[in-house]
Amino acid sequence: MSTTEQRVAVVTGGARGIGAATAVRLAAEGRAVAVIDLDEAACKDTVERITAAGGKALAVGCDVSDEAQVEAAVARIAEELGAPTILVNNAGVLRDNLLFKMSAGDWDTVMNVHLRGAFLMSRAVQKHMVDANFGRIVNLSSSSALGNRGQANYAAAKAGLQGFTKTLAKELGKFGVTANSVAPGFIVTEMTKATADRVGMDFEEFQTAAATQIPVQRVGRPEDIANAIAFFTGDAAGFVSGQVMYVAGGPLN
Numbered sequence: 001m002s003t004t005e006q007r008v009a010v011v012t013g014g015a016r017g018i019g020a021a022t023a024v025r026l027a028a029e030g031r032a033v034a035v036i037d038l039d040e041a042a043c044k045d046t047v048e049r050i051t052a053a054g055g056k057a058l059a060v061g062c063d064v065s066d067e068a069q070v071e072a073a074v075a076r077i078a079e080e081l082g083a084p085t086i087l088v089n090n091a092g093v094l095r096d097n098l099l100f101k102m103s104a105g106d107w108d109t110v111m112n113v114h115l116r117g118a119f120l121m122s123r124a125v126q127k128h129m130v131d132a133n134f135g136r137i138v139n140l141s142s143s144s145a146l147g148n149r150g151q152a153n154y155a156a157a158k159a160g161l162q163g164f165t166k167t168l169a170k171e172l173g174k175f176g177v178t179a180n181s182v183a184p185g186f187i188v189t190e191m192t193k194a195t196a197d198r199v200g201m202d203f204e205e206f207q208t209a210a211a212t213q214i215p216v217q218r219v220g221r222p223e224d225i226a227n228a229i230a231f232f233t234g235d236a237a238g239f240v241s242g243q244v245m246y247v248a249g250g251p252l253n
Ligand code: NAP
Pocket: 012, 013, 014, 015, 016, 017, 018, 019, 036, 037, 038, 039, 062, 063, 064, 065, 089, 090, 091, 092, 093, 113, 117, 140, 141, 142, 143, 183, 184, 185, 186, 187, 188, 189, 190, 191, 192
């Protein structure tokens, strides 16, 4: 590709939260952005924010855990926006419960969206990256990868994504493709609001309590994560691969 050609980025779970902030940020970096989410109509806000700022974006409805939908979505993106060479595997769900109450269905749902979804998306997009001899993959892990009460499924999936990331870095490096993982701490989104609701706390109070445990004394915003992702997906980050960056306002024990 010529240096003037616009790179195409794919952000899964881009309708809201960290995914929406990332899509907007990557568009500001000059990328054309495919915004994937379960419901195509739900991607409208993110796409409009990008186009209103003069950027290029496409809304794509796709369940990242469904092989046929992923293949069709990536083919459509390649056709309508161009070959994708940046992928952010961000789509995620929670199904928290203590182990003795966790259903097999809740285990499977979390594994399917986070792990199977990242696998299917990466496999579908990598051929375009290999053809271009350039690629950037970022997988969203979490501070929960280090273990978190009530999240046996989620912690296992997020730790699994770190191993997945390092393996992609080793397999794809010779094709100019890097793979890195960003592991957020507490970020204000619908996901953390759902956690506050589940434990019966007011969301504002939940954030205030969380901030006291964070060295920088505040909770994170989606833009904090988008900044880290923008670094890893940049042309200048070609020698940084297989890394896990915790973006959590401080070190984690
Ligand atoms: P969020 O606000 O809940 O957004 C997640 C998005 O992913 C939603 O739009 C959701 O769509 C979509 N999604 C869910 N399942 C999908 C599927 N199968 N296919 C396509 N899209 C799907 O979450 P967030 O807080 O922004 O989190 C983004 C990522 O960061 C997740 O991987 C999460 O685990 C990770 N993370 C978040 C935090 C945090 O504090 N917020 C901390 C660490 C890691 P629906 O609304 O239709 O379900």
